[in-house]
Amino acid sequence: MPGKLHLAAQFLILCNVLMHCPKQIAAQSTAFTLTQLCTPKVIASKTVASAKQRYEAGQKAEPPLTDQNNGFAWPDTPIGVIKTDDGYEFFASDSGLHSRQFWQGHWYGNSKYGSATRTIGTLDNPLGSGPPIDVTILPNSDPAVNPYYWSYDYMGGGPVYKVPDGMPGDGNLLMVYHAEINTVTTQSFYAVLALPHRPTTA
Numbered sequence: 001m002p003g004k005l006h007l008a009a010q011f012l013i014l015c016n017v018l019m020h021c022p023k024q025i026a027a028q029s030t031a032f033t034l035t036q037l038c039t040p041k042v043i044a045s046k047t048v049a050s051a052k053q054r055y056e057a058g059q060k061a062e063p064p065l066t067d068q069n070n071g072f073a074w075p076d077t078p079i080g081v082i083k084t085d086d087g088y089e090f091f092a093s094d095s096g097l098h099s100r101q102f103w104q105g106h107w108y109g110n111s112k113y114g115s116a117t118r119t120i121g122t123l124d125n126p127l128g129s130g131p132p133i134d135v136t137i138l139p140n141s142d143p144a145v146n147p148y149y150w151s152y153d154y155m156g157g158g159p160v161y162k163v164p165d166g167m168p169g170d171g172n173l174l175m176v177y178h179a180e181i182n183t184v185t186t187q188s189f190y191a192v193l194a195l196p197h198r199p200t201t202a
């Protein structure tokens with residue numbers, strides 16, 4: 001009986017909280033007004049990046065692909081999209097292995113799977129006609145910031161946020177990437193979300 005009373009008391013507290021939530025939400029919603037910018041509508045399914053298109057994109061990716069087994073395994077994450085004056089920039093992970101390689105006088109790759117690949121195209125053709133830029137995520141210059149970097153075997157990003165004008169770092173892009181620490185024996189992994197220090201080559 002005491003257990004039932006305790007459960008009933010918890011239920012009443014939960015009901016009381018839920019009853020007050022709409023009032024709090026209504027009070028907060030008066031502080032700002034949302035403006036709808038567009039009205040998305042699903043009219044039909046459409047393939048915007050076929051296997052053939054992905055293969056052809058991989059043949060001209062920069063730096064060149066090092067994973068001949070998986071090829072240009074894009075996209076492997078949700079796609080980030082930024083509108084530019086000339087069209088759209090798309091960001092998503094090419095989940096292939098990006099081995100360290102020396103190309104055109106610079107070192108590229110981090111010897112891990114995944115990337116923060118950028119393409120320039122249209123909503124109907126996100127791969128575009130130019131070469132995909134396969135960017136890998138490098139360790140922070142301060143090893144104390146992310147001491148687990150070397151344990152990750154995959155790091156891939158896609159969702160991006162453009163810092164608005166007037167804010168610190170305005171115009172810069174912030175990307176959320178997904179990293180994995182493989183447990184192997186259980187055929188699973190631990191995952192984290194993070195912001196890259198500098199998703200560039202080195």
